[in-house]
Amino acid sequence: RTLLVVVAGVLVVLTSACSREAGPMPTGGGGEDPGPAALATKLRALTQDVCYRSPADIDPPACEKYVTQLGSIPGAAREFARGEYGRGDHPGLAKAANSLGQGLKAYNNAQCGRSAGGNRDDEACTQTLQDVADALDDVQAGVQQLPQVSGQGG
Numbered sequence: 001r002t003l004l005v006v007v008a009g010v011l012v013v014l015t016s017a018c019s020r021e022a023g024p025m026p027t028g029g030g031g032e033d034p035g036p037a038a039l040a041t042k043l044r045a046l047t048q049d050v051c052y053r054s055p056a057d058i059d060p061p062a063c064e065k066y067v068t069q070l071g072s073i074p075g076a077a078r079e080f081a082r083g084e085y086g087r088g089d090h091p092g093l094a095k096a097a098n099s100l101g102q103g104l105k106a107y108n109n110a111q112c113g114r115s116a117g118g119n120r121d122d123e124a125c126t127q128t129l130q131d132v133a134d135a136l137d138d139v140q141a142g143v144q145q146l147p148q149v150s151g152q153g154g
Helices: 002-017 035-046 060-070 073-081 091-109 122-144
Strands: none
Touching: 035 060, 035 073, 035 122, 060 091, 060 122, 073 091, 073 122, 091 122
């Protein structure tokens, strides 16, 4: 019984350690949630990727890392869309986040990240990457409207 409790405790610690996206933590914040401004910065960086700028000019499997980097964006955007008190203050951002999540899922489900072979449809994958880019535009626009990013409030 003691062993079971110890194993369960270790699993809880390991699970919580993996719950955050890998990457550098913001400095000077004491480890708290970096907030919408940090998401806006991440979005600006991701929109410099060739997979965002020119999805028709790149082989879809080459965008697998980009798609992976976008993986945390829909959830974070939905969280900020709920607003400070969970009222759903930003429905446009929530809709954009859902569209982005659907695009990422479509890319993965169609095995667009796979190298040659399989049943991958490159044309469909390229369209999916374009849909992801369009949704990312909408998410970025929605995040820019958040008071914490636009400077219109707290």
